Amino acid sequence: MKRPYALLAAAALISIVALASCRPIEKPAQEGGASAASPPEDAASPVQSSSFDATKYENVWVQAIEEIEHDGRSLLRVAYPVTEQDTINARMEAVTQEFIDEWRTIATETEASYQEYKSETGKEAATFITHYRQHFDVTIANRNLIFFDIVRSIHTGGTGASFVVGYIFDRRTGAELTIDDLFVDSGYLQRLSALTREALKERIAREELASDPQWVEDGTAPLAENFDNILFQEDGTILVRFDKYQVAAGVEGVVDVVLPLSAIADLLKPEIRRLLGLDAEAAAPGAGSDLFVADGDLIPLSELTWEALSARLRNRNAVRQPGAGGGHKVALFGLPALSPMMRLSVAAPSRAEQTAEDEIDCHEVACVALTFDDGPSYYTEGLLDTLKEHNVKATFFVLGTQVRIQSDTVQRMFQEGHQIGNHTWDHPNLTHLPDAKIREQLQLTDDLIAQVIGEQTPFLRPPYGAYNDSVLAASGLPIIFWSVDPLDWKDRDAATVAARIADAPVGAIILAHDIHKSTVEAVPAIIAALHGRGIHFVTVSQLFEPQTLRPQNVYIRQTDSPSQ
C-alpha cells in the first residue's frame, strides 16, 4: 500500500495546485478550523491549506482543502475521496471543482458589494461569512463497489442548509452507477412508494410531521424523480430522502425515511446482490424469493409493510432525528453585552406620509406580504430605493448583529413605512437553547430595535422557522411564518427567484433575504409580475388588519383573502 499511496499523493498534489488556481500552498493543514477562528495576519493574502490522509477504508483517501479569503469573510472547506481508480478520482475532482467555482464566484461578488457599500457611503457595513463546506461519508466500500455521500453545506449570513448527494461506483471499471442501475426493473419505485407513504402517514397521525396525506401521496408517487436521493448505509439500511416541501411543510426541511436494505434487496439485480455480498442471506435456510431479512428476522414479502418494519427501525430512527428526543445540544455562546456606544440616542423618526398603499384593505383587494430576513446588509439600501420607487411596503426580519452596524438602514426602513420584526440576535436555532438564552436572544434584539426606531417590534420570525413550546413561551410575540419560499439563498439567480415568486397566491407571506444580490436584483421583476396580476404589496400587519395578531400564535398566510 505504500507505493500506490505515494503515487496518489503526488497525483493529488498536482490536482490541488490546479484546484487552488495555481497559487502556492502557504500553510500546512490544520486540525478542525483553528485557522478559521483567527483571520490571516496579512489581510491581503488568502490562507490556503490542504491535507491528504488515509481513511479506515482500504484504498480510500481523503483530500481536504481549506481557503480563507477577504479577512475571513469568505471561507471554503472541502474534502473529497481519492481511490485507486482514476476515473472515480477525475469525477470527484470535477464535482468538487464546480463547488469551489461557485464559492469563488459568490464570495468575490459578495466582497465586491461589501467594499463598494463602504466606499460609497463611508460607513461600516454589516458583514457575514460566505461559508462553503463539503465532506463525504463512505457508506459501503468493498473491492467491487463503493457508495459514498457528498455532503455540502452553504451558509451565507444566517441562511443556509446542507445537501447530500449519493454516488455509487463500480471500483473494477470506474463506472458510475445510478439508483436505477441497481435494480432489475422499476418495481423498486412501487415498493419504496408504498413503504415511505405508510411511514410518513404514520408520522402525520402521530403529529410528528407537518403535512397532510394528499401531500404525502403526491410526493411519494412511484416516479424516479421522487426517489432520486437514496443513500445506502453501512449499517444495512437505506435512507430515502425527500426534498424540502416534497412531502411536508417547509419547516420540516429535508424529510428522511430509513428502511432496511433488505426491504428492497429482493429487487436488486443478481450481479449487484453478489457484489454487495447479499447472496449469503438469500441462501440462508428458509430464505427464498418471497422472504426478506429484517435485522436478522425473516418476514414473508406478503407481510412487508411499514408496520412490520417500523418496530425494528424505531430506535434507529429516533437516533437519526435530532429534535425528536429533545436531547440535541449545540455549543452555547455568550452574547455581547450592549456597549454604551450601542445605546443610540435616537429621536423617534417620524413615519412617512400616508400613501395610497397604506389605505389598502386586504379583505377587499388582493394582497401579499413580501418579507426579507437576515439583514440589513449592504444590499438593503438599494432594495429600499427600489421599494420606494414603486411605493411597495415590505417587512424586514432583522438580526441584532446587523442592526447594530447598519442602524441607519433600519431607521430608513421604518421612516419609509416598512415594518420591522425580530429575527434574533445572531440567528441560532432557538429550539436548541435553554430558556434563558432564548430570552436573551429575543430581548437584546427587541431592545436594540426599539432604540433605533423608537417603537417595539410587533413580531418574531424564529431562524430556520424552528420553534417549540419554550420559544413560544419566551417570545411573547406573534410568530410570522411564510407560505412561499423561493429558495433564494440556494439559487443565486435573479430570474429564477423572480419566477418562483411571480405566481405567489393572493394572501401569501413571501420569504426572501436581503443579504443576497440576486434576490435584491429580482425585486423589480417581482413587483412588475404581481402588480400585473392586480396584487398589492403590504406589510404583515396590514395583511391581517383589522385582525390583531396574537402573541404565541403562528401566522403563515392571510386565511380569508378575497378571490382574485
Ligand code: NI
Ligand atoms: Ni434567517
